[in-house]
Amino acid sequence: MEYSLPRLTRAWTHLSRQRGGAAGTRGEGETQLEVDRRMVQNRINQLKKELIEVSKHRVVQRAKRERSTVPLAAIVGYTNVGKSSLLNALSGASVFVEDKLFATLDPTTKAISISENKPLIITDTVGFIRKLPHNLVEAFKSTLEEVVVADFIIHILDISNPSVEQHFKTTVALLKELESLDKPTITVFNKIDKFEDSIGRARLKALYPDSIFISVKTGEGIDLLLQKLKDTADRDSLTMHLKIPSEKSELISKIYRLGKVIGIKYENESALISVRMPKIYKKIFTDYSA
Numbered sequence: 001m002e003y004s005l006p007r008l009t010r011a012w013t014h015l016s017r018q019r020g021g022a023a024g025t026r027g028e029g030e031t032q033l034e035v036d037r038r039m040v041q042n043r044i045n046q047l048k049k050e051l052i053e054v055s056k057h058r059v060v061q062r063a064k065r066e067r068s069t070v071p072l073a074a075i076v077g078y079t080n081v082g083k084s085s086l087l088n089a090l091s092g093a094s095v096f097v098e099d100k101l102f103a104t105l106d107p108t109t110k111a112i113s114i115s116e117n118k119p120l121i122i123t124d125t126v127g128f129i130r131k132l133p134h135n136l137v138e139a140f141k142s143t144l145e146e147v148v149v150a151d152f153i154i155h156i157l158d159i160s161n162p163s164v165e166q167h168f169k170t171t172v173a174l175l176k177e178l179e180s181l182d183k184p185t186i187t188v189f190n191k192i193d194k195f196e197d198s199i200g201r202a203r204l205k206a207l208y209p210d211s212i213f214i215s216v217k218t219g220e221g222i223d224l225l226l227q228k229l230k231d232t233a234d235r236d237s238l239t240m241h242l243k244i245p246s247e248k249s250e251l252i253s254k255i256y257r258l259g260k261v262i263g264i265k266y267e268n269e270s271a272l273i274s275v276r277m278p279k280i281y282k283k284i285f286t287d288y289s290a
């Protein structure tokens with residue numbers, strides 16, 4: 001609309017036809033073109049207001065999730081590989097968590113229960129592509145931030161796409177940019193219903209031994225993925241209570257970088273910190289257990 005506004009001269013006949021004789025909307029002395037401009041400008045203003053509301057809502061939701069101790073997984077991958085389909089399949093395959101905390105999650109985020117009393121929040125992201133146009137990076141930022149705050153990553157690929165290995169590299173490069181490469185990652189090859197090449201499949205299995213092969217369409221392998229999610233959530237993230245003396249305060253920023261700080265308070269020259277962190281980092285802080 002911002003693009004079209006200065007170009008309305010030539011388009012106004014079309015607009016007025018579309019509006020179909022809305023007589024009376026024209027203010028005194030206003031030409032048709034002025035009316036059209038005013039209408040477009042009003043629409044732009046309205047959409048901008050709505051966008052601000054959307055991003056406010058997302059910030060609030062994200063802040064809530066960051067504070068919560070529920071593990072958070074982000075589904076990432078090249079565009080069109082089946083990320084959104086997978087999110088729907090996962091939330092369909094498991095019991096929805098009835099909890100006030102999750103009642104207002106935005107549509108791209110679902111809370112599932114991977115086993116008794118073990119909720120997991122899963123969030124969809126925008127499809128990664130090879131060369132993200134620079135002016136779009138800003139627009140995608142809020143969805144990419146979901147990756148930054150995630151406890152672990154579900155990296156999904158379309159096995160039936162001949163460029164699957166290129167897609168793998170593209171996503172890994174973006175994860176690296178988001179400093180999320182060292183998070184526990186589950187590699188998932190989707191659309192096996194469309195891929196009959198058993199040698200090709202064996203080759204991928206050899207290249208990515210921890211990967212899982214699924215079809216969101218037929219449901220094959222979804223149970224394996226759920227099991228893997230459960231294992232990863234159990235195994236790879238834990239809550240630690242640390243006591244950092246003031247002379248080691250440089251560790252605090254490291255804790256913030258590696259984990260999700262749940263609480264922090266200062267007491268007698270020390271910081272007492274509760275943090276959820278991938279298990280792999282636990283050893284760094286063994287000397288500081290509170």
Ligand SMILES: Nc1nc2c(ncn2[C@@H]2O[C@H](COP(=O)(O)OP(=O)(O)OP(=O)(O)O)[C@@H](O)[C@H]2O)c(=O)[nH]1
Nearest residue numbers: 079080081082083084085126127191194215216217
């Ligand atoms: N044959 C087959 N098609 C699938 C499977 N999973 C998803 N699809 C189809 O793949 C297409 C893309 O699925 P989406 O879930 O929208 O993919 P996405 O990764 O969310 O796409 P973007 O959000 O655009 O990046 C849809 O037409 C799905 O129906 C599968 O297991 N097998």
Ligand SMILES: [Mg+2]
Nearest residue numbers: 083084125127
């Ligand atoms: Mg999608």
